[in-house]
Amino acid sequence: xxxxxxxxxxxxxxxxxxxxxxxxxxxxxxxxxxxxxxxxxxxxxxxxxxxxxxxxxxxxxxxxxxxxxxxxxxxxxxxxxxxxxxxxxxxxxxxxxxxxxxxxxxxxxxxxxxxxxxxxxxxxxxxxxxxxxxxxxxxxxxxxxxxxxxxxxxxxxxxxxxxxxxxxxxxxxxxxxxxxxxxxxxxxxxxxxxxxxxxxxxxxxxxxxxxxxxxxxxxxxxxxxxxxxxxxxxxxxxxxxxxxxxxxxxxxxxxxxxxxxxxxxxxxxxxxxxxxxxxxxxxxxxxxxxxxxxxxxxxxxxxxxxxxxxxxxxxxxxxxxxxxxxxxxxxxxxxxxxxxxxxxxxxxxxxxxxxxxxxxxxxxxxxxxxxxxxxxxxxxxxxxxxxxxxxxxxxxxxxxxxxxxxxxxxxxxxxxxxxxxxxxxxxxxxxxxxxxxxxxxxxxxxxxxxxxxxxxxxxxxxxxxxxxxxxxxxxxxxxxxxxxxxxxxxxxxxxxxxxxxxxxxxxxxxxxxxxxxxxxxxxxxxxx
Amino acid sequence: xxxxxxxxxxxxxxxxxxxxxxxxxxxxxxxxxxxxxxxxxxxxxxxxxxxxxxxxxxxxxxxxxxx
Numbered sequence: 001x002x003x004x005x006x007x008x009x010x011x012x013x014x015x016x017x018x019x020x021x022x023x024x025x026x027x028x029x030x031x032x033x034x035x036x037x038x039x040x041x042x043x044x045x046x047x048x049x050x051x052x053x054x055x056x057x058x059x060x061x062x063x064x065x066x067x068x069x070x071x072x073x074x075x076x077x078x079x080x081x082x083x084x085x086x087x088x089x090x091x092x093x094x095x096x097x098x099x100x101x102x103x104x105x106x107x108x109x110x111x112x113x114x115x116x117x118x119x120x121x122x123x124x125x126x127x128x129x130x131x132x133x134x135x136x137x138x139x140x141x142x143x144x145x146x147x148x149x150x151x152x153x154x155x156x157x158x159x160x161x162x163x164x165x166x167x168x169x170x171x172x173x174x175x176x177x178x179x180x181x182x183x184x185x186x187x188x189x190x191x192x193x194x195x196x197x198x199x200x201x202x203x204x205x206x207x208x209x210x211x212x213x214x215x216x217x218x219x220x221x222x223x224x225x226x227x228x229x230x231x232x233x234x235x236x237x238x239x240x241x242x243x244x245x246x247x248x249x250x251x252x253x254x255x256x257x258x259x260x261x262x263x264x265x266x267x268x269x270x271x272x273x274x275x276x277x278x279x280x281x282x283x284x285x286x287x288x289x290x291x292x293x294x295x296x297x298x299x300x301x302x303x304x305x306x307x308x309x310x311x312x313x314x315x316x317x318x319x320x321x322x323x324x325x326x327x328x329x330x331x332x333x334x335x336x337x338x339x340x341x342x343x344x345x346x347x348x349x350x351x352x353x354x355x356x357x358x359x360x361x362x363x364x365x366x367x368x369x370x371x372x373x374x375x376x377x378x379x380x381x382x383x384x385x386x387x388x389x390x391x392x393x394x395x396x397x398x399x400x401x402x403x404x405x406x407x408x409x410x411x412x413x414x415x416x417x418x419x420x421x422x423x424x425x426x427x428x429x430x431x432x433x434x435x436x437x438x439x440x441x442x443x444x445x446x447x448x449x450x451x452x453x454x455x456x457x458x459x460x461x462x463x464x465x466x467x468x469x470x471x472x473x474x475x476x477x478x479x480x481x482x483x484x485x486x487x488x489x490x491x492x493x494x495x496x497x498x499x500x501x502x503x504x505x506x507x508x509x510x511x512x513x514x515x516x517x518x519x520x521x522x523x524x525x526x527x528x
Numbered sequence: 529x530x531x532x533x534x535x536x537x538x539x540x541x542x543x544x545x546x547x548x549x550x551x552x553x554x555x556x557x558x559x560x561x562x563x564x565x566x567x568x569x570x571x572x573x574x575x576x577x578x579x580x581x582x583x584x585x586x587x588x589x590x591x592x593x594x595x
Contacts, residue, residue: 393564403572 002157002173008062009130012137015061015155021179026169029055030346032183034158034196036060038069038129039314039331040189041136045083046339048150049143050458052346055181057172061154063137066291067217068129070247071325073414075441076332077121078504082457085139086121089132093125094246099228101398101408105235108399113413118484119444120451123413124325126247132328161186161199161310168309185342187311189331192300194316202307206300207374209321210260211381214267214294216277220287221250230410232395236279241380243323243410244280251290254280257380258294268292297321297377299370306359311338318366320373323380323411330369333416334362340458340502344526354527357424365417372412379409416441419505426499426508426521433491442504443488447479456500460507460522463498465489471515474522501525529582 020027036058047054080086100110162169168186188196231242240257301318314331338358344350382388398404419439428438444453466481497513508521551559
């Protein structure tokens with residue numbers, strides 16, 4: 001039997017007996033993904049659409065209840081676009097630009113994150129995680145109908161893992177009893193408490209912050225504006241912070257900071273949180289609690305994200321505190337990074353050593369996410385008297401001078417890391433714009449009657465900016481040097497050639513390149 | 529870094545008196561808070577991260593050396 005760990009919001013892949021359960025010798029698969037959360041499903045979608053057969057094992061048969069991750073950053077939306085799943089997310093998601101910061105009983109400032117022009121997607125949307133996962137699974141169903149070799153097995157729980165040099169042997173529990181399968185590669189997307197990580201005995205270490213937060217998602221049809229409101233030390237939660245923002249379906253996320261010494265059972269009882277929420281929203285405002293949960297801030301990571309045939313992606317590999325939206329967004333970048341590499345190796349287009357760069361690049365990304373997330377937490381939860389003094393000093397000053405606003409850290413916009421120094425990077429030219437340096441994510445722009453991001457991705461491609469180049473076996477996209485393309489891709493130069501990876505990362509760039517230059521950089525970008 | 533090792537304050541005695549005056553009548557905790565705000569204001573005036581980093585190092589070093 002398979003334990004039920006949580007209630008599901010949508011049943012999407014009920015248990016079906018697999019042929020693998022009716023044979024004596026374990027069937028060998030190219031890739032098995034453990035965990036059907038956002039990272040596991042996106043990984044399956046990316047691999048499947050690249051022709052890599054993969055099996056997803058999920059111990060449930062659908063998407064768990066509870067909003068959980070609610071903030072999906074622009075980079076994540078671009079990845080979802082590349083996977084064909086972006087539109088329903090953005091159509092339903094809530095976009096906000098105005099934020100207000102309060103202290104005690106007064107507003108101390110507001111800000112408008114005016115989006116930069118020339119991007120298909122907003123800086124981020126708010127959307128409940130169950131929708132995000134559901135849209136990914138719906139896209140998988142479409143891809144399957146088009147022939148993508150993806151199989152999702154609901155109510156299949158990994159019971160044991162044996163890792164060998166070139167494959168893993170899994171024992172899988174199902175409603176019909178246990179069975180065994182083998183896989184050339186295993187991708188553990190099984191969350192922060194990763195059973196696979198535990199079974200293989202790998203460490204997960206880092207910092208636990210001495211603070212707890214209570215999440216109350218409430219449904220209300222009040223006339224609150226679609227803005228992000230953040231309070232330091234409000235009357236309805238003295239000495240602590242509170243965050244309010246909006247999700248679709250008239251659901252509002254409220255995060256109450258609680259401090260360290262709390263009764264975790266007591267705070268999730270209506271007697272505790274209902275009066276708190278009411279005091280915050282105001283007398284007479286009607287609301288219904290939708291999902292209530294308590295959590296402790298943690299920043300944890302594995303030493304490595306690859307051990308032989310086993311890869312770890314998303315929260316199983318690294319966990320960050322949630323302010324700053326770098327958990328699920330970071331996990332989606334793991335998918336972005338690993339899927340094309342695994343596909344290139346599977347199809348014999350790259351040597352298996354390319355796979356080692358997953359650890360190199362994503363460790364770099366996770367370190368940056370943990371750093372940012374820890375800094376936010378240190379501002380919100382000062383650990384010493386002097387840290388508290390400086391935090392209060394910043395807040396004292398910010399009412400008198402805008403100069404202090406940048407120091408107020410109630411969560412930073414989640415941005416993808418730049419793979420500076422990656423072993424896959426080719427030549428760069430520092431006369432060109434810094435934001436499009438080698439190792440960066442491509443910057444969107446309106447080009448050729450559409451969006452650049454929609455014209456690039458899933459395979460290596462060359463951008464010929466205001467020039468011509470032909471390279472055998474490589475697609476070339478020509479861009480005219482309009483003002484936006486010039487600002488983002490040329491700087492003071494008149495022309496440029498960019499080599500772009502399948503994950504829309506800039507692999508190399510030149511003012512003038514020969515076909516041989518590009519082919520050489522392509523070899524480097526494929527792991528040499 | 530010259531800026532750290534060159535006198536730059538006009539009328540140094542006048543400045544010093546104003547600094548002490550600003551703390552006049554404050555309790556110790558209030559003085560610490562004033563200093564913290566002052567550090568933040570002045571840090572923003574300096575702006576340059578290299579100068580700020582060197583300033584932190586100098587202040588730290590001066591406090592840990594023998595008398």
